[in-house]
Amino acid sequence: MSKYKGLRYSFSDFKRQPWLHFVSVMTISVALVIIGGFFLCYRNFEKLADKTSPQITGTAYLKEDLTPAQITVLKERILGLENVQKVAFKSKNNVVEELQTFLGAAGSPSLPGSELFPDVLELEVRKDISPAKIEIIKGVVSRFPEVAEVDFSDDWLAQYKKISQFIKIVGLIVMGCMIVGCSFLIANFMGMRHQSRRNEIEIVNLIGADRNFILTPFIWEGIIEGLLGSSVAIGILLFVKVFLSSLISAHWSTFLGVPEWSFLSIAQVIVVFVIGITMALLGGVTVFLRFQEDTL
Amino acid sequence: MSASLVRLNRVGLRYATDRYALQGVSFDLQRGEFAYITGNNGAGKTTLLKMLFAMEKASEGNILVNNRDLSTLPKGKVFQYRREVGFVFQDFKLLPDLTVYDNVSLPLEIRKMTPSEVDYRVRGVLSLVGLADRARDYPLTLSGGEQQRVAIARSIIGKPFLLLADEPTGNLDSETAREIMQLFLEINEMGTTVLIATHDKALMEDFPSRIISLNKGRIISDQRMDV
Numbered sequence: 188m189s190k191y192k193g194l195r196y197s198f199s200d201f202k203r204q205p206w207l208h209f210v211s212v213m214t215i216s217v218a219l220v221i222i223g224g225f226f227l228c229y230r231n232f233e234k235l236a237d238k239t240s241p242q243i244t245g246t247a248y249l250k251e252d253l254t255p256a257q258i259t260v261l262k263e264r265i266l267g268l269e270n271v272q273k274v275a276f277k278s279k280n281n282v283v284e285e286l287q288t289f290l291g292a293a294g295s296p297s298l299p300g301s302e303l304f305p306d307v308l309e310l311e312v313r314k315d316i317s318p319a320k321i322e323i324i325k326g327v328v329s330r331f332p333e334v335a336e337v338d339f340s341d342d343w344l345a346q347y348k349k350i351s352q353f354i355k356i357v358g359l360i361v362m363g364c365m366i367v368g369c370s371f372l373i374a375n376f377m378g379m380r381h382q383s384r385r386n387e388i389e390i391v392n393l394i395g396a397d398r399n400f401i402l403t404p405f406i407w408e409g410i411i412e413g414l415l416g417s418s419v420a421i422g423i424l425l426f427v428k429v430f431l432s433s434l435i436s437a438h439w440s441t442f443l444g445v446p447e448w449s450f451l452s453i454a455q456v457i458v459v460f461v462i463g464i465t466m467a468l469l470g471g472v473t474v475f476l477r478f479q480e481d482t483l
Numbered sequence: 484m485s486a487s488l489v490r491l492n493r494v495g496l497r498y499a500t501d502r503y504a505l506q507g508v509s510f511d512l513q514r515g516e517f518a519y520i521t522g523n524n525g526a527g528k529t530t531l532l533k534m535l536f537a538m539e540k541a542s543e544g545n546i547l548v549n550n551r552d553l554s555t556l557p558k559g560k561v562f563q564y565r566r567e568v569g570f571v572f573q574d575f576k577l578l579p580d581l582t583v584y585d586n587v588s589l590p591l592e593i594r595k596m597t598p599s600e601v602d603y604r605v606r607g608v609l610s611l612v613g614l615a616d617r618a619r620d621y622p623l624t625l626s627g628g629e630q631q632r633v634a635i636a637r638s639i640i641g642k643p644f645l646l647l648a649d650e651p652t653g654n655l656d657s658e659t660a661r662e663i664m665q666l667f668l669e670i671n672e673m674g675t676t677v678l679i680a681t682h683d684k685a686l687m688e689d690f691p692s693r694i695i696s697l698n699k700g701r702i703i704s705d706q707r708m709d710v
Contacts (some may be wrong), residue, residue, distance in 0.1 A: 199580070203580045207671035321508075387578060389576075390563070390576045390577075390578055391578075391589065391593070393536075393538075393564075393565065393576065393635065394565065394569060394589060394590045394593065394638075395562050395565040395590060395593055395594075395641070396562060396593050397562045397593070398562075400593050438696070475496075
């Protein structure tokens with residue numbers, strides 16, 4: 188069948204069996220809303236996690252009796268390290284003052300042992316840094332001769348990364364299960380559709396139609412259904428995004444600030460379309476293959 | 484090279500249950516011949532036609548059609564063979580959502596013929612079966628006899644060398660059945676070999692020709708009726 192004829196025949200089938208195609212498109216849409224919904228949640232949760240994650244800081248305890256020139260040079264060297272954003276010097280007096288402020292009335296004007304506090308350099312690193320890179324910074328800084336000890340608030344980061352990794356894996360498993368579930372849904376639906384088209388395929392097969400002639404309308408139908416199903420799904424997701432973002436911003440902005448809720452990226456939209464068309468095509472081709480298995 | 488168009492040599496079809504649908508069936512059909520296959524229900528008429536149309540494969544013996552051995556015909560070549568052989572079914576097997584014109588033109592669409600050639604041949608064959616004025620109608624708006632004419636038109640539009648018909652008049656009244664038989668004779672006179680499966684004795688008497696009788700999958704007689 189020529190491409191044009193195949194397309195015309197597919198369109199005429201949409202007119203002949205509108206409900207069958209409507210259900211088919213809706214099945215694809217539901218599957219894609221679930222998959223696209225996962226993409227949407229993942230994208231925004233990642234953004235939210237990035238926004239709410241606190242600044243990672245470290246402290247380099249300096250040795251006694253360093254000159255201001257030595258401290259300045261050390262600051263510059265640490266600031267030159269990859270992933271280090273800010274370095275601030277605090278003298279032992281500043282440290283004691285901060286401690287006294289923290290302790291308030293309980294702190295004595297002259298804290299016993301306060302002379303033991305060393306001068307420190309406070310480091311701020313990038314938020315998205317990995318625990319492994321913090322270890323590298325720690326190692327490098329601790330090897331400077333002016334530094335006595337280095338300490339980072341990185342324990343929680345390791346925990347955070349582990350949890351984040353766990354959520355990612357669980358999310359992927361859930362998405363995989365959803366894709367398998369949706370495929371079963373579509374396969375069952377296609378089985379129903381197979382019965383409705385069986386007679387038609389049988390007739391064209393008996394009058395000498397080859398594989399391409401029989402498959403062409405199914406391929407066109409798959410492309411049309413996939414495009415329609417994906418478009419409906421993207422529309423629903425867009426509505427959900429607009430609705431939910433306004434709802435969350437109105438009620439939860441106190442906790443979450445006023446985040447910019449993102450829609451799917453162009454790449455994710457393309458993935459949704461590709462999955463939709465693939466699902467529909469597989470469904471159509473399955474109808475043909477089942478028939479071929481049974482009779483040809 | 485065989486002079487016969489169709490040659491069956493000790494053809495059998497045995498099911499897994501060891502029951503035979505056909506057993507030791509041998510006969511020849513010459514080019515341009517008109518013949519009937521007859522017998523009671525379950526005699527094997529339909530099975531025999533299905534084998535000749537490559538819908539079933541013989542488990543014993545071999546079938547040669549136009550010097551092609553159907554037992555060695557690959558699955559992927561069956562469609563090509565079916566383009567050379569016409570088949571008329573008792574239940575017509577028309578596509579209800581296509582017009583008479585589109586149903587009849589389908590075998591030519593499959594062959595990727597040009598629209599002008601398709602149009603020329605469809606109009607010609609619809610005139611032959613007397614349905615030139617019903618080209619734009621849908622099958623379900625036609626009578627049984629008319630639907631069978633459409634099915635015949637579709638089966639001969641590809642100019643097959645062999646036309647098989649399985650109880651083509653089974654669903655028709657006697658008057659319409661005679662018209663359809665007349666049509667088969669006309670097609671035969673144009674050179675197409677015709678093999679019709681029927682158990683309608685009256686019709687065979689009205690249009691006498693060679694009759695191959697089957698009973699329980701075996702040929703019990705093969706004779707020419709006198710005109």
